[in-house]
Amino acid sequence: MVTKSGRGWHGMGWDWTDHQEIRGRLEQGADPEEWSGGRPLHRAAVFGSPEVVGELARRVADVDALENGVTALWEAVVSRKSENARALVAAGADPWRPSLGGWSPGRLSLAGPTPGLFAVPDGVRLSDAERAAGEEAARLVAALGTFHYEGTGLACVAGIDAAEAVRRLEATPADEEFGDEVMEDPYAYDMEETQWLIGVTTVPGGCVVTQPWGYAPQMPGVLRRLSAGTVCYGLYANPKSGNQGSIARDGVLEAGDLHPGGGPYEGDTAEQVLSSYLYQLNAVAYACAQVGLRPDDARAVVGPADRWVELPPRDYWDR
Template identity: 40%
Template sequence: MLLERGAEADARDGREHTPLWHAACAVDETAVRALIAAGADVWTPQLGPWSPGRLLLTTPLAPLVAELPGARPLPAGEAAAFREADALTAAFGEQEIWMEGLGVCFVRDLSEDEVIRRLGADPAACPRTGGEDMPFDPTDFDEVDRYVGVAAVPGSPGGCVIVQDGFMPSDAALLEAISAGTEAYGIYVNPKGGTHGTLARDGEYQGNEEVGLTPHQAEPPARWHFRFWQTTQEFPYAANVFAYGCAAAGLRIADGRRAMDLGAPRRWVELPPHLIR
């Protein structure tokens, strides 16, 4: 309607993005078609190497721009990175994930027994139990903070997932304790706001980041590959965030959803005092 009344197809917002950029981020076919027909600039980069057309090449709307003048295919390595990220996101299922207050840690290559030992417990004393047989009262917040659940997740490579209705799976001390010789990435979905990720490698804290925000120019490529820029998504909300954390730990798995389910059978570990805060 605006275009029909003379609106500028390449008007810029406060971040120098055009309507076609926003239509690409929303994967909005009607808007993309209308803007291209109105002569919108498809290929000029607007953030780092990313133009609206380059974004669209990573979506089901790629055929709308692939044959336009100036089109260049995505480099093979980047196209492969998007395919791998999409596959990992799909591993977290098609249903919404309950995530408020959820803490999740992904650690590569380790068995359940080894993770439990690194958490300071005896594997023989940590049997697999269902959600109704937890060794603590899930309504007692002090007790909840003292326990984490451990479950193996197969993959190439696989590893383990550690979960809690709390922040401990993303705590630097816990990540350092379990990451000797490997990598561990913890995510905490803070109910007060923000989703935060923490990486440890070979027993050392590497840093913390807020995850899921629209990437800026200097952001790591993985934030583009896991579609943090995409405002309309075909996958459950935040599935790409957990997939990003899984990839940050080096896991490549086919089914991550059950391993994150607090009610699914898993081995509950009482944390030693030095890992609790």
């Protein structure tokens, strides 16, 4: 039964891949223009199948209608749903319509893993800097690989090595064997035993400060000390609320409550849109890239660190 509140989509969750079910709902009166305050086509572009996308696209008034400032095709491209993107273009969606940060879905796709997704009109191309950013993103994401980082705190610092980071933090050497043991099973220890323990590793472009079991590296007082004369990106992969990012520059906390690995968002600059697309769902790679770090693997994040040190106990939450 189609109700005003449900619009015929009652019970629909994350899975929009069942073409038979979606078509049945539509034939019974489900509204192709509205679902739970949003648009079914946008939902299907990310969580559906090409068949469902095509079915919905044939029934909407405007295949390029906006939700949160973007089209369904934009959502498909950003979410790496290439077949859904092709289905939308076949239904009349415009790959070259400008969107967030001045990017079109088609031009944005040129920087990612599917540069041949659409036929490219004459005169549409990436700049040298945009192409280089795409190439480095592909390398960095592959180099880091896939690993569990929920609960990890990081500080990615440009232009200084591990020794200089330790000096700035006034940290003292910790027992290396103890650090490696904690890494094997950090939650076997009381927080009081490990709250000041951090790993510091030099990587191309700077260094990484890590605590795979806690938030210490991204505390404001840590970031401010590390960022003197340079820039630092802090990340805490909060198990409760998701990835939290912050930027410190030359001793000043410049931005907080950021969402590395998410977006792009309305109001983002062209550079922010590109970074968000290239590092979608890759918060660690995003944090490294924001300050120009180029690690060759994930060791600086997951260990073993170049050195284990202990922070001097103090209030690091003073912004």
